[in-house]
Amino acid sequence: MLTLEQISAEIPNALQGVNLEGLGPREEGKVRDIYVVDDRRVLVTSDRVSAFDRVLGTIPFKGQVLNQLSAWWFDHLSDVVSHHKISTPDPNVMVTREAKPLMVEVIVRGYITGSTSTSLWTLYEQGIDRPYGLELPEGLRKNQKLPEAVITPTTKAERGQHDERLTCAQVTEQGLVEPDLWAHVQRTALEIFARGQEIARNAGLILVDTKYEFGLIDGKLALIDEVHTPDSSRYWSADTYQAAFDAGRKPEQYDKEHLRLWLGQQGYKGDGPAPDLAPDVVSEVARRYIDIYERLTGLTFAPGAQPASKRITASLAQGWL
Numbered sequence: 001m002l003t004l005e006q007i008s009a010e011i012p013n014a015l016q017g018v019n020l021e022g023l024g025p026r027e028e029g030k031v032r033d034i035y036v037v038d039d040r041r042v043l044v045t046s047d048r049v050s051a052f053d054r055v056l057g058t059i060p061f062k063g064q065v066l067n068q069l070s071a072w073w074f075d076h077l078s079d080v081v082s083h084h085k086i087s088t089p090d091p092n093v094m095v096t097r098e099a100k101p102l103m104v105e106v107i108v109r110g111y112i113t114g115s116t117s118t119s120l121w122t123l124y125e126q127g128i129d130r131p132y133g134l135e136l137p138e139g140l141r142k143n144q145k146l147p148e149a150v151i152t153p154t155t156k157a158e159r160g161q162h163d164e165r166l167t168c169a170q171v172t173e174q175g176l177v178e179p180d181l182w183a184h185v186q187r188t189a190l191e192i193f194a195r196g197q198e199i200a201r202n203a204g205l206i207l208v209d210t211k212y213e214f215g216l217i218d219g220k221l222a223l224i225d226e227v228h229t230p231d232s233s234r235y236w237s238a239d240t241y242q243a244a245f246d247a248g249r250k251p252e253q254y255d256k257e258h259l260r261l262w263l264g265q266q267g268y269k270g271d272g273p274a275p276d277l278a279p280d281v282v283s284e285v286a287r288r289y290i291d292i293y294e295r296l297t298g299l300t301f302a303p304g305a306q307p308a309s310k311r312i313t314a315s316l317a318q319g320w321l
Contacts, residue, residue: 032044043095044092045062051256061289084215089315099222108149110145133168
């Protein structure tokens with residue numbers, strides 16, 4: 001495990017982006033860039049970090065952690081569902097097959113939590129009848145484990161334009177996904193989530209909720225995008241959960257929520273200029289990301305040699321495409 005001092009020393013070297021000349025076309029995203037090469041896509045991650053649908057700065061090693069952790073999960077879930085990964089020739093690069101994304105993203109929740117106006121807990125606390133079309137028991141407390149995992153789909157993300165109030169029934173009623181395929185998606189998502197919870201539990205973590213993106217490759221369902229990373233999932237420390245729950249406190253966050261909480265403490269809610277990310281906060285978020293990677297995989301995080309831009313370009317020249 002890298003020390004906080006080692007992580008802090010890398011803050012100036014955080015990867016803000018790599019422009020691979022001669023490889024394209026390029027699709028620029030918030031935290032990674034995508035290059036289309038024939039029937040493949042080259043995903044190049046950066047260390048850019050977003051919150052409130054805005055890029056707010058960089059966190060060293062973030063791109064490598066998310067890329068390598070997703071690759072690890074793809075391999076460990078391949079007996080449940082196929083995926084789009086072909087190879088990971090560099091810590092920041094994943095080569096994938098072309099996929100046709102479904103029009104909905106699948107959020108699976110194992111706990112009732114959240115603080116936004118559309119969170120499951122907020123709607124439940126307000127007495128909304130059947131939030132997201134779900135039948136929930138009475139008497140639940142915030143951050144409590146649900147009797148069974150539930151699915152709350154959203155329309156595919158378009159710069160924050162999520163439909164957080166979409167129900168499973170509306171997915172087929174609105175013709176977003178064919179009924180048989182949607183039933184397959186739900187079964188698959190719940191099975192993946194159960195596998196993720198088991199692996200997290202063995203690592204001393206709680207997989208609280210997560211977002212999956214599915215697509216079709218050659219007409220068959222495939223898992224695409226990030227999987228069970230600190231950006232796409234909410235993780236709590238299992239060691240501190242029960243005491244925090246009993247005391248009515250938020251459990252220790254091992255995901256991007258740790259950064260969002262700090263921003264909230266600075267009074268930032270997503271509007272206007274954001275505060276500069278404090279170096280100690282950046283280092284702590286990076287430490288937690290690396291800790292999740294090492295706990296889940298059982299591997300020691302080994303960052304790629306710097307500078308990343310030259311390393312990636314050199315990998316490209318070696319013909320890994």
